[in-house]
Amino acid sequence: MGRIIAISNHKGGVGKTTTAISLSAAFAEFGKRVLLIDMDPQGNCAGGLGIDTSMLPNTISEVLYGKCRMEEAIRKTTFKNLDLLPSKVNLAIAETKIHTENPFFALKKMLSSVEENYDYILIDTPPSFGFLTLSSLVAAHQVLIPVQCEYFALEAVAQILGTIANVQQMYNLDLTILGFVMTMYDPRLKLATDVTMEIRGLFKEKTFVTQIPKNSSIVEAQREGTPVTVFRPTASGAIAYVALAREILNNETENPIK
Numbered sequence: 001m002g003r004i005i006a007i008s009n010h011k012g013g014v015g016k017t018t019t020a021i022s023l024s025a026a027f028a029e030f031g032k033r034v035l036l037i038d039m040d041p042q043g044n045c046a047g048g049l050g051i052d053t054s055m056l057p058n059t060i061s062e063v064l065y066g067k068c069r070m071e072e073a074i075r076k077t078t079f080k081n082l083d084l085l086p087s088k089v090n091l092a093i094a095e096t097k098i099h100t101e102n103p104f105f106a107l108k109k110m111l112s113s114v115e116e117n118y119d120y121i122l123i124d125t126p127p128s129f130g131f132l133t134l135s136s137l138v139a140a141h142q143v144l145i146p147v148q149c150e151y152f153a154l155e156a157v158a159q160i161l162g163t164i165a166n167v168q169q170m171y172n173l174d175l176t177i178l179g180f181v182m183t184m185y186d187p188r189l190k191l192a193t194d195v196t197m198e199i200r201g202l203f204k205e206k207t208f209v210t211q212i213p214k215n216s217s218i219v220e221a222q223r224e225g226t227p228v229t230v231f232r233p234t235a236s237g238a239i240a241y242v243a244l245a246r247e248i249l250n251n252e253t254e255n256p257i258k
């Protein structure tokens with residue numbers, strides 16, 4: 001059974017999509033079968049993997065709205081072991097389009113048909129408290145929380161922890177926190193080191209040792225539609241995402257999901 005990891009933080013621009021793409025690619029390079037699901041109507045995962053969605057008839061919306069099967073919307077990428085379920089802007093109105101009895105469970109139900117085909121299913125979530133984020137947390141086994149070393153990082157962490165607690169209480173008792181990962185870390189900035197120390201102080205056991213540095217190769221790679229781990233494997237950002245993948249894989253050996 002695939003391990004389903006939602007990558008979530010209500011704060012915008014903290015590195016959720018970058019982490020979703022780069023970590024998916026790193027898992028795939030370790031030989032894991034990976035499906036990346038874009039639950040953000042901004043649809044940036046496709047661009048980051050070199051896929052043009054403008055002509056695609058089927059995306060995650062069509063699956064959620066009952067217009068096609070998962071297999072018809074999942075795209076193979078040019079990267080070995082890595083598939084993508086892309087999104088388009090029409091996902092923004094998902095809440096009004098899903099008419100099943102319990103719409104929050106629609107994504108979870110959808111995933112049951114492909115879960116066996118993958119070792120890891122990563123879900124990139126939007127920067128919102130709404131339906132798409134909640135559906136992702138309902139479907140997930142674990143949440144990975146990227147924390148940008150910036151102002152209001154702790155407020156954002158408190159908010160996502162509140163949402164996770166609500167989801168655990170109401171919909172998904174088994175949801176656990178995979179961990180916090182510090183992103184866009186620049187050791188020259190005092191604020192970055194302060195925020196990192198605070199997060200590590202509060203959540204020592206749950207904060208990954210690996211920190212993702214601020215690295216221009218990550219931005220260049222996105223522009224080229226290639227994960228940074230493939231685009232420039234020697235870049236500090238690529239090395240960090242591979243190290244993060246390794247940490248998660250080791251952690252899995254110690255704590256297998258039931």
Ligand SMILES: Nc1ncnc2c1ncn2[C@@H]1O[C@H](COP(=O)(O)OP(=O)(O)OP(=O)(O)O)[C@@H](O)[C@H]1O
Nearest residue numbers: 012013014015016017018127184213214215218219
């Ligand atoms: N480690 C990094 N070094 C340099 N730039 C980065 C890094 N990580 C992300 N970025 C850049 O920061 C911006 C925001 O990143 P990203 O889109 O991954 O955040 P997000 O949390 O998914 O945003 P949103 O909340 O809008 O979905 C992007 O322009 C991305 O290229």
Ligand SMILES: [Mg+2]
Nearest residue numbers: 016017040044
């Ligand atoms: Mg994003």
